[in-house]
Amino acid sequence: MDGYAVPDFATGTTVEVHGLTSSAGSRFNGCVGVVAQINEDGRHVIKLQGHDTQPVVKPSNLRKATPHLSSSCLGRGDFVEISGLSSECGRFLNGHLAQLRPAGPGNGRLLVKVCATGGEKAIKESNLLKLTQETVLARAEGLLEVGRLHDLQRLLRGVPFAPADLTKDLTARLATGTHSEILDGAVKLVDIPGKGKGYRADRDISAGEALLFDTAFCSSRAGPKEYEEMEAQCMKNTSAADFFKTNVMTLEPGPWMTRMLDASRLQSILKNNVFKTIRDPSMVALFPAASRFNHSCCANAFADTSSTQATVRALRNIQAGEEVCVSYCAVAQTREDRIGQFVGKGFSCTCERCLLEESHDPQFSVPCRCGKYAFSAQSTAPAVQRCPDCSFSFSKKLCLEHLREIQDMNSFMRTPAAAAENPMRLVEKLRPLVDRVTEGSNLAPKTHGETIQLLNNFSAAHYFAATRVPGPHQDASFAASFDCKKKVIRAQALNHGRGTSQRDVNYFQSLHRLLMGQFPTAADRREFEQELEGLCWLHFGQPTLPQGITDPVCR
Structure with a gap:
């Protein structure tokens, strides 16, 4: 192959995956595992650390990696990668870079400081893979080369030896406001019947998995002039004119009755698509890619937003083909309050929860003393209700009087x-x-x-x-x-x-x-x-x- 010999890895060799370019395969770049099997076509089946999936990879996309070392080979200050944790919270640490602390609790566990979070965890030595600074930097450069800025940002967070030029390049790319990425081929933007565009799971997704990363095209302090300020930012960003035309102006504006009151189509788009950010509560921001997620009051995903970035994560396991939705409102509100917030959005929510709560909102539910039936005090419920199990008679009027006393x-x-x-x-x-x-x-x-x-x-x-x-x-x-x-x-x-x-x-x-x-x-x-x-x-x-x-x- 162009004069270069393809490396030959025997079964049991510890290897690192690199150079995969497909949407499905690129998520394995940088992952370490063991050659479990060699197929007849020469491809290698890799048992990855911290992954259930076993990718089949050409030997040209593998390179030798440092195997797990015993605690005697690990010393204070060494950098390690966490892998193979399976507990409810521990699994989220898989793939994180950490640094060994001076002492541990013993019992085969070592104390590490997780670089991205700053927190300390006691982890079994078998779940730690020693990495050199050279390996970390090579991985970082590879992520930058293929545009995986979300993973690169996490890798470099808290790392003391991150090169200034690499960090500067990453910061500059994120600051353009035009970068977004669907992570590991998790979702796909498609037409959703009756909703326009939306995202569906393109593979099975695990709870807590990051699905999409987006950067804010414009943002503003929340207030009466927020949309005017954001419109001005859009107009000044002439270097992103093509992105603005393709990704911002194609977003759905508000309903026609509100568009008539808006100063421009752009302001209508902004009003219908901006996020009030979670991490910066005084700010609002427009994330063009994240804005394409449709709404559900029983959302299966969550948009974690700041004034500059958004990461959408799965709230539960999601099957391939299932629509992925976020909530546009606080989900703890009553159905009537939630519906009231959608008037300016131009749609009426018909999710499973809204249909169920139309006749039985849990916030107006009153359980019978027998414990086998629940009455309803909401406006659409009958004035007098009878339990079919114990025949107790419930007065909605009396219930609401008690509620007013409260x-x-x-x-x-x-x-x-x-x-x-x-x-x-x-x-x-x-x-x-x-x-x-x-x-x-x-x-x-x-x-x-x-x-x-x-x-x-x-x-x-x-x-x-x-x-x-x-x-x-x-x-x-x-x-x-x-x-x-x-x-x-x-x-x-x-x-x-x-x-x-x-x-x-x-x-x-x-x-x-x-x-x-x-x-x-x-x-x-x-x-x-x-x-x-x-x-x-x-x-x-x-x-x-x-x-x-x-x-x-x-x-």
């Missing part, structure tokens, strides 16, 4: 008078209303926003009774506070819908606020720490919450 109490709890009240007296004031929403009662909806706020107030009153009023009640008050807080978190989770794993910002902030406080036992704390870590990996590709979510809680 709302009035919540209003009182926001007043200076409530703040000055003795916490013990507040507990007694709140208790009769709380009894109406506990298990076994059918007097009020369990997951309505006002009900959740009542439980939150009850928890706070118990907490202040435990911390500010001396006496033998303190342990019992603290336990009651924690019990109420758990009910609040679980009720909030239910309001996000049973068909999605998405959690809204308010839910993340509630978990973060909970973890800032005391817990009855270490096991209780660990339960919520694990939940938050799993959700963070799923939504944000990291083990902790972005600063834009935690800052409002810590102020």
Whole structure:
């Protein structure tokens, strides 16, 4: 082959895949594995570290790699690649670069600092592959050459020896606002009947997998002039005129009734497609490729956005051919509130969740005392309902009256008078209303926003009774506070819908606020720490919450 001999790798040789150019194959570049089998046509079957897939690769696309080394071969400061982890959160670390720390916990585990996140983990030595700086830099240059900027950015994050010229080149390419990439051939932009363009899974996708990476073509501080400022940015970016014409002006504008009020078609497009960014809450940005994802109130994907970048990740396992959707709104809202936000978008959501909640919104659901039936207090439900199992008669009017009492109490709890009240007296004031929403009662909806706020107030009153009023009640008050807080978190989770794993910002902030406080036992704390870590990996590709979510809680 052009005078060069093709390397011959025996079965069992540790190799690195490189030089694959197809959308399906390029995702394996840089991956390390072992030659498991050599086929008759000379191609090698590779058992990869940290992957279930076993690609079949030409020997010309393989090169020898450093095999796993024992702990005696690894020393402080060595760089390693994490692979082969299978736990719920551990699998997200596969492929990450890490550096060995001075000491570990023993038992065959080594302490490493994950470069991209800065966090430390104790990992078995068999799940660590030693890498030289030369290997890392060669991999980085290969990723830059094929335009895999998402993977390159992750590889270089936190790496102290990243060359300045490589980092500068990466930063310049990302700053153009014209770069986007479908990651590892995960999705494909196609025509969706009744929706226009949209994305379908082009292969089976795992929960937490990054599907698409996009850069912001324009952005602005949120406010009354945001669309005018973004329009001005688009007009000034003459170097990207062709991209603007092909990828921005072809996006769907708002419905005709709102277009008549817009200053231009571009402003209509911006109003219909910009994201309010998660990591920079005061900003809005346009991501042309990410904007093509259609909406569902039971979304199977999530757009993790900042003022400059967006990464769309799978919230659950997605089968090939299934449409991939994100949510345009907070999914914990009632159906009526969600629908209200779509008026300016020019569509009415007909997802499975909306159709189900049209007649039975869970936030207005009231379980019967027998536990076998649920009544509904929403506007479309009958005034009087009867349980088919125990024949109990439910009055919607009475239920709504109880709900108004709860709302009035919540209003009182926001007043200076409530703040000055003795916490013990507040507990007694709140208790009769709380009894109406506990298990076994059918007097009020369990997951309505006002009900959740009542439980939150009850928890706070118990907490202040435990911390500010001396006496033998303190342990019992603290336990009651924690019990109420758990009910609040679980009720909030239910309001996000049973068909999605998405959690809204308010839910993340509630978990973060909970973890800032005391817990009855270490096991209780660990339960919520694990939940938050799993959700963070799923939504944000990291083990902790972005600063834009935690800052409002810590102020």
